[in-house]
Amino acid sequence: MLKEFKKFALKGNMIDLAVGIIIGGAFNQIVNSLVNDIIMPVLSLLTKRIDFTNLFIALDGKDYETLEKAKEANVATINYGAFISGVLNFLIMAFVVFIMVRWINKLKKPEVTVKPATKKCPHCKSDIHLEASKCPHCTGDIDS
Numbered sequence: 001m002l003k004e005f006k007k008f009a010l011k012g013n014m015i016d017l018a019v020g021i022i023i024g025g026a027f028n029q030i031v032n033s034l035v036n037d038i039i040m041p042v043l044s045l046l047t048k049r050i051d052f053t054n055l056f057i058a059l060d061g062k063d064y065e066t067l068e069k070a071k072e073a074n075v076a077t078i079n080y081g082a083f084i085s086g087v088l089n090f091l092i093m094a095f096v097v098f099i100m101v102r103w104i105n106k107l108k109k110p111e112v113t114v115k116p117a118t119k120k121c122p123h124c125k126s127d128i129h130l131e132a133s134k135c136p137h138c139t140g141d142i143d144s
Contacts, residue, residue, distance in 0.1 A: 031100070035092050043092075052088075055081025 008014065056067050057078040064070035070077050118127040123140035133142050 031093055031096055034096055035089065039092055039096070052081040052085040053079075055079075055084065 054066050056070065057080065058064055058070050059076040059078065062075070064073065064075070067077065067079065067081075117130060119130050120126070121128050121135040121138060121140060121142065123135060124138040126135060126137040128135055128137075128142065134140070135142060
């Protein structure tokens with residue numbers, strides 16, 4: 001069982017997956033910093049510093065100034081502000097990742113397509129030069 005696990009763990013796909021997870025974690029920190037430290041402060045100015053975390057409904061019917069005061073009173077709450085904040089964070093993160101991937105893809109050089117230098121003889125199926133009019137293997141005539 002140990003040999004089988006070693007064979008499984010050292011496969012190329014497993015190593016690629018581990019590298020992808022590590023790079024993904026580092027990329028996650030970059031995106032989080034971009035969103036939390038650059039985009040969210042600007043968005044905060046545009047929304048007049050609305051604090052979505054204090055948007056909630058107390059299920060006991062009373063009004064509480066903040067979510068923390070409702071929690072201190074052990075009141076069940078529907079925290080729709082936290083949900084809105086989560087959706088906004090997701091949309092911002094998804095957009096930032098989209099922009100970054102698009103930017104990275106533009107940096108890649110396009111792959112050069114190489115035209116084939118040979119074609120198949122219709123008679124003997126041997127590889128012959130593209131401009132050949134007669135097959136050197138079977139001497140069959142090749143239509144252009």
